[in-house]
Amino acid sequence: MKKxxxxxxFSGANTALTKVDKPIPALNDGEILVGIRYTTLCGSDLHTYCGLRNEPCPTILGHEIVGVIEEISPSHGGLDAQGSSLHIGDLITWTVFSSDPNTGVYQSETPQKNDKLYKYGHRQITEQDSLHGGLAxxxxxxxxxxxxxxxxxxxxxVAATINCAVATSAGALRLADTVTGKNIHIAGIGLLGLVSIAMCRELGAKNIIASDINPARLAMAKSFGATHTINLREASDNTLFQxxxxxRxxxxxxxxxAMELGIDTLGLHGRAVLVGAxxxxxxxxxxxxxxxxxLLTIKGLHNYNYTDFSTAVDFIIDNWQKYPFESLIEREFPLEEVNAAIAYALAEKPIRAGLYIHTSTAQI
Structure with a gap:
């Protein structure tokens, strides 16, 4: 009997997600079947749901995922990025994309911009290709x-957030260049901003300024290592830049x-990295x-590369208990209550809402 x-x-903006049960197909060459254990709702998932982003439909949303290996194709190399052997039952995280290095436009520095990129949580369901999103x-x-x-x-x-928010934050710091001993200003205190603050703290930044329009988010920034906070709705707070x-x-x-203020207040040889737009x-x-x-440098970042991904994994392994990361998943739902989870995330705007999956296989 097939599992x-x-x-x-997801079939269209602002419409309820519908449940589908389908036999799991046989693996093709080089593939791995993963039993999902947890998925978090990223802001881009919610933007898609509300129609602010366009994705090919029907689709399975969700790309911040962690899971357990249930089957490995015999033709898979059998190793993770560090050369460790993969086994059934291993808890794993993975890049939000699959990027074929054999294409003519492949660049190792930006594999996320390769031609015909395969992005999990961003693909249309077809008869041959369906199990590619996290709400499953x-x-x-x-x-x-x-x-x-x-x-x-x-x-x-916490592990579910590694392959999106945490890895993207690692990429932003890579482009920012040296932050040790520097004064850093981070605008936008969602998960990306909070992770970036903690990373700057661990890298030895001198001052870390967090700016936002939400006082509660600014209070969170302090718990992740911000030395100063600025409420962008309070003009008097901006005097800190004097x-x-x-x-950075x-x-x-x-x-x-926020971007205009941030670039305007950079000092000599300052660097700006734009991620949120x-x-x-x-x-x-x-x-x-x-x-x-x-003599300013301004760079943009969309997604991340393999180095950023591994940096993110190492950072969370070392620091997930040092900072209050678990508190950022403000409410959890079972997968079967996914529509309630989306409604909660849209209404309450938590840092993250989480979905856990009940399973009787490959217990961890």
Whole structure:
């Protein structure tokens, strides 16, 4: 008897996801079957649900996932990114994409921008290709997916965030260059911002300024290592930039106002990394004369590369209990209550809502 997977289908904006039960197909060459243990609802999932992002439909949303290996194709190399042997029962995380290095446009520095990229949680369901999103009991990992084995002691909720928010934050710090001994300004205190603050703290930043419009989020920033906070709705708070020369600005908010302020207040040789502006909005204005005279560098980041992914895994392994990461998953739901989870996330705007999967196989 074939094992059956359950998944929840997104067919259009602001419509309830529908349940589908389907036999799990035989694995193709190089594939791995994973029993999903936990999925968190990323902001991009919610943007898609609300129609602010377009994804091919029908689809299975969810890409912040952690799970346990249930089957490995005999033709798979059998190793994770560190060269450790993969076994049935291993708890693993993986890149949000599969990137074929044999394509003509492949670049090792930016594998996430490869031609014909396979992105989990962002694909259309077809008869031949369905188990590719996190709002499901199972997922099939395709060849050229970077995998890391995790300790079974780690919080599943925290581990689920590694392959999106944490890895993207690692990529932002890579582009920011040296943060040790520097003054850092991070705008947008969601999960990306909080992770970036903790990473800067661990890397020995001198001052870490967190800015947002939400006082509760700014209070969270302090618990993750921010030395100063700025409420962008309080003009008087901006006087802090007169006392601290900012060396690095990382924007996770996507707000044109925040980006304009952050770039404007950079000091000489300052660097800005823009991450959050992945949706339609007004154009961001930049004072070109200041960019030139201050010798500024401005970079954009979309997703992350393999180095960032491994940096993220190592960071969480070392620090998930040092900072209050578990508290950021503010409410959990069983998978079968996915529509209630989405409604909660949209109404309450938590850092993350989590979905756990009940299973009788490959217990961890």
């Amino acid at each position: 059956v997977a359950t998944y929840y289908v 009991t199972h997922i099939i990992l395709r060849p050229h997916t970077c995998i890391r084995i995790l300790s079974k002691d780690i919080s599943l909720a 006392d601290i020369a900012v060396d 600005f990382i924007d996770m908010s996507g707000s044109p106002d 992945v949706f339609n909005q007004r154009k961001t204005g930049i004072d070109a004369e200041k960019v030139i005279r201050k």
